[in-house]
Amino acid sequence: MSSIFNTPLRYPGGKGRLTRHVSKIIELNSLNDGVYIEPYAGGAGIAISLLFSEHVRSVVINDLNKSIYAFWKSILDHNIEFCDRIREVPITVDEWYKQKDVQNDSSASLLNLGFSTFYLNRVNRSGIINGGLIGGVSQAGKWKMDARFNKGNLIARIESIGRYRSRIKVCSMDAADFILSELPGISEKSLVYFDPPYCVKGGGLYENNYCGKDHKIIADLVQSNVSHNWMMTYDNHELVRRLYENRRQEIFNLHYSANKRFTGSELMIYGDSLVIPERVVASRSTAA
């Protein structure tokens, strides 16, 4: 299995550590050579690793967040230019301010927005786009803003993804619209992994969040409209357990760097058609 650090994005709540588990599910259900789909893709760590390890033929990455979409779309459509920009960009506080401005510029090109997203993701604490700078603006902290910006390594990851571009589709839709309009056109030989914004910890980590009724809408939609094989992760919250009470559920743990005091108690939920491993095993990791 390839590294869990194939994605160039650091992502709060990133699920790269579940790659091994997902690849096992793909094998158990004979979905090799199929399509792997993430309607809430974020850093898409699992998708990229499954592609690199040839567990699936193609992946579909959807995320409503415009900045995240711009990142994925521009590394596919402007791969060489994107990598040149990484080589040339200064890792300085002045540049950080410039890249922050791009996020608020509604006329920014897709490439500029995508690059700004990448830059801020790599220099901000926990990768949060509108979060604080590693080491602060005074850069007086133990860790400086370049701590997660190994240019050579990041360029290598992005170039590798570029080589797979014909096997990656990127969309930016609301997940509910994606389920209704995009999913039906995708081969049934596929696995859909839903990782929606969390019930309780959603606020603050991502720009696009769900409130109570959104969780219910998605639960109804997934359980009544999705005929593909699917699985889902959530925070282990009573509302979620209830919304999916007729589906198989398993509680498991992940550690998040976005809040070191919090040891995640997560919920895995499976669509009825899936053959599943005995239990969820998440790989360990310390940094990306």
Ligand SMILES: C[S@@+](CC[C@H](N)C(=O)[O-])C[C@H]1O[C@@H](n2cnc3c(N)ncnc32)[C@H](O)[C@@H]1O
């Ligand atoms: C829990 S994160 C996904 C993390 C991802 N599984 C990973 O490993 O990096 C949820 C993602 O859903 C996106 N999102 C939030 N609301 C959405 C919506 N209504 N439709 C599609 N994507 C949405 C957020 O931008 C965020 O990237």
